[in-house]
Amino acid sequence: MPDPSPIPRLKPGRRSENRRENQRLILAAAEKVFAEAGFGGATMQLIADMAGLPKANLHYYFATKEELYRRVVQDIFEIWLHAADSFDAAPDPASGIGAYIDAKMEISRRHPAGSKVWASEVMHGAPVIQDYLETTLREWTGGRAALIQGWIDAGKMDPIDPQHLLYMLWATTQHYADFGHQIETLNGGAPLTEAQWQAAKASVKQIILRGIGALPGA
Known part of the structure; x- marks a missing residue:
């Protein structure tokens, strides 16, 4: 005779925690698979295997591979956007940049x-x-360029093209991710240590800030 007792259900708070954890696992796995295989080479099954979840779970949270891909791209861009919060309240380019x-x-x-x-x-x-580049990225870039131009107009840094400065900042900082294997190889086959990361940050700041005349005596 079937057991008449109700099927145990997760409490609402626990369900929310499980949902957040599943999404975290899926997004972390998708990031890695898309980075290694590209959009064309990645499959939902590969991502599910990497996340350690049934493929059906992925489709529950993300209906298509394109939807999941766009979420991964959006997440990294939003992290970059928050990194620029330092611009908004900074009194000068040395502190902001x-x-x-x-x-x-x-x-x-x-x-x-x-x-x-x-x-x-x-x-x-x-x-x-492409639509994201033409809207969010274009608007963000225009806002940051205007802030840089304000510092230039106030005589706080050399008169340079703000957009080209932003391109240089992106290229330099993202090099440590996009070409991480090359950096590790040149570092004796090992990832940068904490001390090396701090030294790298200090070097990049000194080179760029001195180069745009944003440091005292530059």
Whole structure:
């Protein structure tokens, strides 16, 4: 005779925790698979295997591979956006851009796969996220360029093209993620240590800030 007792159900709070954890596992796995295989080579099954979850779980949270891919790209870009919060309240380029360099290099250290996904997408002509580039990225870049121009107009740094400065900042900081294997190889086959990361940040800040005349005596 069937057991008439009700099937145990997770409490609402526990369900929310499980949902968040499953999404975290899926996104972390997707980041890695998309970074290694690209959008075309990645499959939902590969991502499910990497996450250690049934494939059906992925489709419960993300209906298609493209939806999951866009979420991965959006997440890394939003992390980059938050890294630029230092610009908004900074009184000068040394503190604003210096903090931005610190934040961006820390992101490259902690989210290398996400950075590689973004780089690969853009290098292939942004077939999936072109709309994102034309809206969110364009608006963000315009806002940061205006802040830099304000520092230039106030005589706090040399008169340079703000957009080209931003391109240089992106290229330099993201190099530590996108070309991490090359850096490890040149570092004797080992990842950078904590001390090496701090030294790298200090060097990049000194080179760029002195180069744009944002440091005393520059």
